[in-house]
Amino acid sequence: xxxxxxxxxxxxxxxxxxxxxxxxxxxxxxxxxxxxxxxxxxxxxxxxxxxxxxxxxxxxxxxxxxxxxxxxxxxxxxxx
Amino acid sequence: xxxxxxxxxxxxxxxxxxxxxxxxxxxxxxxxxxxxxxxxxxxxxxxxxxxxxxxxxxxxxxxxxxxxxxxxxxxxxxxxxxxxxxxxxxxxxxxxxxxxxxxxxxxxxxxxxxxxxxxxxxxxxxxxxxxxxxxxxxxxxxxxxxxxxxxxxxxxxxxxxxxxxxxxxxxxxxxxxxxxxxxxxxxxxxxxxxxxxxxxxxxxxxxxxxxxxxxxxxxxxxxxxxxxxxxxxxxxxxxxxxxxxxxxxxxxxxxxxxxxxxxxxxxxxxxxxxxxxxxxxxxxxxxxxxxxxxxxxxxxxxxxxxxxxxxxxxxxxxxxxxxxxxxxxxxxxxxxxxxxxxxxxxxxxxxxxxxxxxxxxxxxxxxxxxxxxxxxxxxxxxxxxxxxxxxxxxxxxxxxxxxxxxxxxxxxxxxxxxxxxxxxxxxxxxxxxxxxxxxxxxxxxxxxxxxxxxxxxxxxxxxxxxxxxxxxxxxxxxxxxxxxxxxxxxxxxxxxxxxxxxxxxxxxxxxxxxxxxxxxxxxxxxxxxxxxxxxxxxxxxxxxxxxxxxxxxxxxxxxxxxxxxxxxxxxxxxxxxxxxxxxxxxxxxxxxxxxxxxxxxxxxxxxxxxxxxxxxxxxxxxxxxxxxxxxxxxxxxxxxxxxxxxxxxxxxxxxxxxxxxxxxxxxxxxxxxxxxxxxxxxxxxxxxxxxxxxxxxxxxxxxxxxxxxxxxxxxxxxxxxxxxxxxxxxxxxxxxxxxxxxxxxxxxxxxxxxxxxxxxxxxxxxxxxxxxxxxxxxxxxxxxxxxxxxxxxxxxxxxxxxxxxxxxxxxxxxxxxxxxxxxxxxxxxxxxxxxxxxxxxxxxxxxxxxxxxxxxx
Numbered sequence: 001x002x003x004x005x006x007x008x009x010x011x012x013x014x015x016x017x018x019x020x021x022x023x024x025x026x027x028x029x030x031x032x033x034x035x036x037x038x039x040x041x042x043x044x045x046x047x048x049x050x051x052x053x054x055x056x057x058x059x060x061x062x063x064x065x066x067x068x069x070x071x072x073x074x075x076x077x078x079x080x
Numbered sequence: 081x082x083x084x085x086x087x088x089x090x091x092x093x094x095x096x097x098x099x100x101x102x103x104x105x106x107x108x109x110x111x112x113x114x115x116x117x118x119x120x121x122x123x124x125x126x127x128x129x130x131x132x133x134x135x136x137x138x139x140x141x142x143x144x145x146x147x148x149x150x151x152x153x154x155x156x157x158x159x160x161x162x163x164x165x166x167x168x169x170x171x172x173x174x175x176x177x178x179x180x181x182x183x184x185x186x187x188x189x190x191x192x193x194x195x196x197x198x199x200x201x202x203x204x205x206x207x208x209x210x211x212x213x214x215x216x217x218x219x220x221x222x223x224x225x226x227x228x229x230x231x232x233x234x235x236x237x238x239x240x241x242x243x244x245x246x247x248x249x250x251x252x253x254x255x256x257x258x259x260x261x262x263x264x265x266x267x268x269x270x271x272x273x274x275x276x277x278x279x280x281x282x283x284x285x286x287x288x289x290x291x292x293x294x295x296x297x298x299x300x301x302x303x304x305x306x307x308x309x310x311x312x313x314x315x316x317x318x319x320x321x322x323x324x325x326x327x328x329x330x331x332x333x334x335x336x337x338x339x340x341x342x343x344x345x346x347x348x349x350x351x352x353x354x355x356x357x358x359x360x361x362x363x364x365x366x367x368x369x370x371x372x373x374x375x376x377x378x379x380x381x382x383x384x385x386x387x388x389x390x391x392x393x394x395x396x397x398x399x400x401x402x403x404x405x406x407x408x409x410x411x412x413x414x415x416x417x418x419x420x421x422x423x424x425x426x427x428x429x430x431x432x433x434x435x436x437x438x439x440x441x442x443x444x445x446x447x448x449x450x451x452x453x454x455x456x457x458x459x460x461x462x463x464x465x466x467x468x469x470x471x472x473x474x475x476x477x478x479x480x481x482x483x484x485x486x487x488x489x490x491x492x493x494x495x496x497x498x499x500x501x502x503x504x505x506x507x508x509x510x511x512x513x514x515x516x517x518x519x520x521x522x523x524x525x526x527x528x529x530x531x532x533x534x535x536x537x538x539x540x541x542x543x544x545x546x547x548x549x550x551x552x553x554x555x556x557x558x559x560x561x562x563x564x565x566x567x568x569x570x571x572x573x574x575x576x577x578x579x580x581x582x583x584x585x586x587x588x589x590x591x592x593x594x595x596x597x598x599x600x601x602x603x604x605x606x607x608x609x610x611x612x613x614x615x616x617x618x619x620x621x622x623x624x625x626x627x628x629x630x631x632x633x634x635x636x637x638x639x640x641x642x643x644x645x646x647x648x649x650x651x652x653x654x655x656x657x658x659x660x661x662x663x664x665x666x667x668x669x670x671x672x673x674x675x676x677x678x679x680x681x682x683x684x685x686x687x688x689x690x691x692x693x694x695x696x697x698x699x700x701x702x703x704x705x706x707x708x709x710x711x712x713x714x715x716x717x718x719x720x721x722x723x724x725x726x727x728x729x730x731x732x733x734x735x736x737x738x739x740x741x742x743x744x745x746x747x748x749x750x751x752x753x754x755x756x757x758x759x760x761x762x763x764x765x766x767x768x769x770x771x772x773x774x775x776x777x778x779x780x781x782x783x784x785x786x787x788x789x790x791x792x793x794x795x796x797x798x799x800x801x802x803x804x805x806x807x808x809x810x811x812x813x814x815x816x817x818x819x820x821x822x823x824x825x826x827x828x829x830x831x832x833x834x835x836x837x838x839x840x841x842x843x844x845x846x847x848x849x850x851x852x853x854x855x856x857x858x859x860x861x862x863x864x865x866x867x868x869x870x871x872x873x874x875x876x877x878x879x880x881x882x883x884x885x886x887x888x889x890x891x892x893x894x895x896x897x898x899x900x901x902x903x904x905x906x907x908x909x910x911x912x913x914x915x916x917x918x919x920x921x922x923x924x925x926x927x928x929x930x931x932x933x934x935x936x937x
Contacts, residue, residue, distance in 0.1 A: 033895060039902040069921075073910040 007051035015049050016065030021076070026060045029076055043077040055079045095281035096169075099291040107131045107143045108156035110294050113324040115312070127319050132156050133296040153296025158322070160290055161329035162346050163257040165246040167354045167361055169287035174242045176275050176284050177255075177263055179221050181230035182237055185266035187220065187274050188227040197274055217276035244363045246350055256346075261288040292353065294319060314375040318356040318367060325349045400427055400545045406500075407536050409523040410694050413687055414575060415561050417498050417512035418523025419490065419543065421452055424516045427545045428456050428487035429494060433480060441486045445476060452489065452516070459485040490514050490545065495552045497544040497559065498524070500532040504878065507531035507567065507574060511559040527581075527690060530664045531564060531574045562683035565674055568916040573671055576664030576686070579791050580702070581693030585657040586789035588696050590779070591620030599623045602699060606691040621652040627688040628652065629677065636661065636668045645669070659790025662689055671919075675927070708783040709801040709845045715776055719769050719803050723841055726765040727834055733757050734832045754832065755814060759807065762839055766806035770799035777802075805840035805848065808859045814838055815855055824851060 021029070030037060037058070043050060045057055055061065056079065063075040108131040114123045122128040128135075131142040133153030141151035165173065181188055189197075197220055204212040228237050240250050248255040255263075264285040272279040300313035312320075329345045355367040358379035366374040382388050402423045409418055433441055447454035448468050458476050459465045461483045466472055480486075490496070494514040503509055510531065517523055522541055529535060546552045557563075567574040577585065599618045603611055603626060611626045630650040637644055637660070645655030647669075661669040673682040736742045737754045745753045774795060777784055783801075786792045800806065808815060815838035821829035827836040835841075838855035842848040848856065887899040894912045896905040915921055 033893065033903060033906075035901070035903060039900075041903060067910040069909055069911040069913070073907065075906060 007048075007054075009052040010049055016063050018050055018053065018061050018063050020053055020055060021060040021062050025062070029060070037078055040076055040078040042080045045079050050079070093278070093281060095278065096283075096286045097293065098283065098286050099289075102155075102157050102291045102293045105155055106157035106293070107154040108294075110156050110158045110319075110323055111327070113320045113327070115316070115320070116310075127294070127316055127323065128297055128302070129156065132294065133298045135297050135301040151298070153298035155296060156294035158292050158294060158326060160292055160349070161326055161333060162342075162349070163261050163288045163290040164346075164350045164353050165257050165260065166287055166289050167245055167357050170242070170246050173260055173264065173284070173287045174240065174248065175221050175225075176267065176287075177240045177248070177260065179224040179275060180263070180267055180271065181233060181235060182250075183235040184230060184233040185263060185271075186230070186232045186268070187271045188224040188230055188232075188237070189220070190231040193223075194271075194274065198270065201273060214276070217274065220274045221276070245361055246354060257288050257350075261285050261290070264288065289353070292322065314369075314377060315356075317369075318352065318375060318377055321352045321367075322349065322356060325352055398544065400547060402427055402543045403540055405521045406524055406534060406539050406541045407519075407521045408526045408529075409517075410526055410580065410690075412515055412517075412523060412525055413513075414525050414527055414683055414690075415513050416515045416523075416525065417496060417543065418515045418517035418519075419496075420520045420522075421516055421518070422520065423543070424490040424514070425449065425452060425454065425456075427490050427496075427543075429490065429545060430459065430485045430487050430547060433482050433484040433486060435482060438480070438482070441488065442477065442480065444488050445473065445480070445486065448473065453491055455486050455488040457487040459487070490516065492516060495546060495555050497546065497555060498522075498532075499542045499544070500534050500539065501542075502875075502879075504533075504882065505567075505569070507564045508533075509559065510561050510564055511555040512561065525690075527575055527578050527664070528561060529578070530576075531567075562679040565670075565679055565682060566916055570920045571916050571918045572666045572920065573674065574664060576667040576670050577662040577690050577693055578664060580697050581690045582659050582663055582789050582791040583702065583786055584693030584696035585624065585662060585689060586785065586791070587700065587702075588620040588692070589624050589652065589655070589657045593617050593619060594623070598699075602692070602695055605695045605699070606688060608688070621654075624657060624692070625651045627685065627692055629681075629685070632672075632676070634669060634672050636672075658788070662686075663790055675931075702782060704782045704786070706845065708781055709798075709843075711773065711776060711802055715773070718772065722769055722772070723765060723804060726761050730758055730761050730834055733761075737832070758814060758832070758834070758837070759809070762807040762834060766799060766804055769803035770795055773799060773803045801844045803843060805843060805852070805856065807834075808838035808840060808855045810859060810862055815858060817858075824854065826851065 026037075029040075033039075037060070040060065043061060045055065050061055053061070059079045061077045061079060063077065064072050065075065067073045108129045109125065110127060110129065111125040112123060114126045115128045116126075117123055122130050124130075129142075130139060131154065133143075133151050134141050134146075134148050137148050140147055141154070143154045144151050179187055187194060197216060201213055201216050204210075204216065229235070230237060238251050240248055240255065242248055248260060264283075264287065267275070267284050269279040272284055275284070277284055295315065297316075300315040300319075302310045302312045302316065305311055325345060325348050329342065329349060332342055332345060351364065352367070354361060354364055355375070356377050359366045359375050359377040360380060360383075367377070368374050380387070385391065402419070404420070404423070412418055431437065431441060441455070444453060444455040445458065445468060448470075449456045455468055457465055457467055458480065460479075466476060468476060492513070492515050495511050496514050497509055498512045499509040501508075508531070510528070512524075515523070522543065524534075524541075532541070534541065546555050561575070565573050565575050594617070596613050596616050596618055599613060599622075600611065602623060603609070606627075608626060613622070625647075628647060628650045632647055632650045634647040635644060643655050645657065645661055646653045657669070659667070661667060670682065670686055673685050677685070733742065733754060737750060740750070742750050742753055742757075744750055745756065748756065774784060779785070783793070783798055784795070787795050787798055810817070815823055818824055819829075822831055823836055823838070831837075835851070838858070840848055840852040840856055842852060888896055888904055889898075890908045891897050891901075894907050895903050896908050897903055909915075913921065913923060918924075
């Protein structure tokens with residue numbers, strides 16, 4: 001039997017930097033926007049770009065990426 | 081800021097009605113097909129029974145005691161003499177019978193499997209995964225259907241067959257609805273779940289109807305015709321048929337009539353009930369009126385474009401609206417909409433009678449509905465509404481008092497909403513001021529074509545008249561044309577000068593000298609009569625400056641790019657006005673106006689400039705014709721020699737290509753390099769010809785004037801009429817399609833010369849050769865197909881996008897959120913720029929600094 005391949009971080013110019021937020025940061029974000037966790041944008045747990053992070057459903061991912069209008073824009077997504 | 085939710089629906093259960101439920105909720109048992117007694121009063125136990133609700137004013141409902149409009153109606157029922165299949169459940173009943181045993185009525189799978197499925201379905205239901213439940217029950221049906229021997233009682237199974245739409249047979253015998261009902265009754269609750277039923281709310285045997293609910297009369301009102309005759313609703317007709325046949329069937333059964341007759345009547349009852357439920361079942365002939373028109377029964381009421389959803393719920397109709405063809409009128413303001421008198425007399429505004437307008441309103445009433453500034457209706461304070469006619473006018477004039485309302489005709493200056501479909505953005509519906517004009521079309525200023533995306537090739541537009549003070553105020557504040565000057569798409573002005581007014585201003589500002597009298601005459605014609613000129617001769621710029629505010633400063637490049645438009649303290653010091661300064665979309669002068677003076681002043685200034693441009697052309701005269709494209713013989717020779725030079729140059733390249741000596745571009749083959757060179761040379765030739773001709777023809781040419789000012793057409797169009805049409809290209813390349821190695825059989829194989837590859841040397845005016853014509857037609861057809869196919873595709877794409885984004889909104893914390901306040905984007909556009917206050921999406925920092933420092937540009 002083939003061994004299960006451990007996912008690695010995708011190192012590609014089009015894949016933005018993604019980290020798991022700690023609890024403190026999550027609550028900061030939620031209170032900043034005055035929302036519940038389920039009102040955040042979502043990302044699938046099977047999304048290839050976050051496989052290497054070994055996330056669980058309910059984790060919040062912080063994504064820093066470049067955009068057309070700003071050098072970096074920060075985005076939060078909750079794993080579902 | 082958690083929102084309170086008082087009640088929340090988490091599940092809706094659709095189920096069948098049980099016969100018991102129908103009887104329980106019924107307020108009347110219908111026994112006779114008669115509708116009214118001789119006096120016109122509804123028959124008790126008839127289809128218009130007063131217990132089912134009332135549709136006649138004056139009568140009271142016997143069930144709830146409500147009057148017309150108070151009582152929303154009550155269901156009744158009829159007991160069917162024999163049960164009948166429900167057409168929409170025919171296949172479900174068929175499936176249930178096929179999957180169950182003929183003798184023990186269990187699902188034809190062994191107990192282990194049944195338990196397994198039961199558990200799986202229960203689990204899926206608990207999760208609320210109804211797709212999964214559906215999949216599992218389908219599996220049960222599919223697996224048990226073809227089994228020939230019952231695993232429970234070991235009985236041999238004969239297949240049940242369905243004869244569309246509602247007849248079942250087993251072997252030689254017919255399975256009538258009574259037998260169907262018996263078999264379905266014997267399916268146990270546990271098995272029913274496996275077959276996809278929820279036995280708590282829907283038992284399988286309810287698919288066979290033994291009681292038919294009668295909808296309330298309010299659902300099928302009769303219409304009283306002018307002759308006093310009553311015309312009944314289609315449903316009432318059909319229900320009458322059902323009741324009649326049902327009674328006959330009862331009588332025949334009671335009289336012990338032969339089985340043959342009973343069966344015939346039974347089938348007839350089945351037919352009537354089927355068409356009552358759905359009159360467009362294939363294989364059932366639709367029930368018809370005496371006139372031959374098919375009846376509109378229950379399913380037809382709901383289904384398709386004319387059904388309840390698409391016609392009445394998704395699309396509604398309004399009063400106080402008009403629609404006609406639009407046509408241009410440059411002499412009315414941007415704000416105005418010209419309407420024909422016939423529309424003005426039909427559309428009205430309710431005006432309350434007060435001490436100040438009573439005299440005037442009385443005059444309008446006297447004019448009546450036919451003479452133009454008149455009135456159509458008068459509304460009493462108690463809500464009574466009376467039409468003004470010759471009979472009523474005397475009484476109305478006498479009784480009219482303060483507090484009455486008069487529905488008067490539209491007059492100049494009234495607000496109206498003007499709209500053109502497709503309403504893709506907010507500028508598709510704007511508020512205009514009424515102007516009553518002769519003719520039969522809506523008139524609009526050509527400058528507002530752009531926001532509506534209208535032209536005058538037969539376009540029609542809609543006009544709505546707001547009826548309340550609030551609506552009118554809102555329309556004025558939010559929707560008047562000047563509020564829509566700047567489009568939220570990119571922050572550019574969507575309204576600006578157009579066509580003749582651009583040409584006019586261009587010609588004016590190019591004029592070095594004109595007499596004082598001429599200038600004053602011109603300005604008077606646009607309503608400016610307080611201007612003094614000290615000199616006898618004035619320049620065009622001075623005249624133009626009179627419409628600019630005195631504190632206005634402006635420096636920008638114009639369309640030509642090399643000349644700068646400079647305005648200082650309201651004086652046009654330098655430059656020529658053209659499309660880049662006053663045109664629509666990025667007319668910089670207009671945007672500067674808007675920034676400085678705000679919307680109301682801008683529309684006024686823009687209006688003046690527009691009128692000025694129009695009046696110049698009216699005074700001077702301006703026209704184009706074929707003679708615009710005349711050039712002297714020497715010029716034609718010069719053009720030819722330019723083209724010939726390019727030919728020679730191309731020949732050199734072809735020569736070196738054939739010898740294999742061509743200098744290859746990186747990443748290209750030799751042939752590709754040659755083709756690129758050819759395109760370069762030939763396109764350059766056309767540009768050169770264009771430049772030469774432009775220079776040759778000079779300033780006086782009207783066609784060129786229009787192109788240079790940006791009013792209409794471009795220099796390329798002019799070149800193609802006078803100098804040379806140029807290379808025809810398909811997909812960015814010269815034409816190569818056709819025969820092997822050549823485009824047409826008249827060329828030699830492998831001919832790479834300009835003529836053989838689609839270069840058109842001639843002009844539209846001079847005429848082109850058949851070969852040239854063919855190549856030109858190729859590209860023409862290509863671009864035609866392109867636009868014809870792309871327009872609907874991109875239109876639908878845009879519609880889907882707009883619908884998907886329609887309830888997104890930027891909140892005060894600059895996040896983009898949807899209706900449920902879920903976050904879509906954390907910062908709008910990642911930079912929080914309000915595009916409608918930007919220039920093409922970016923903020924003009926220089927302008928902002930100047931504004932803050934209060935400096936002039």
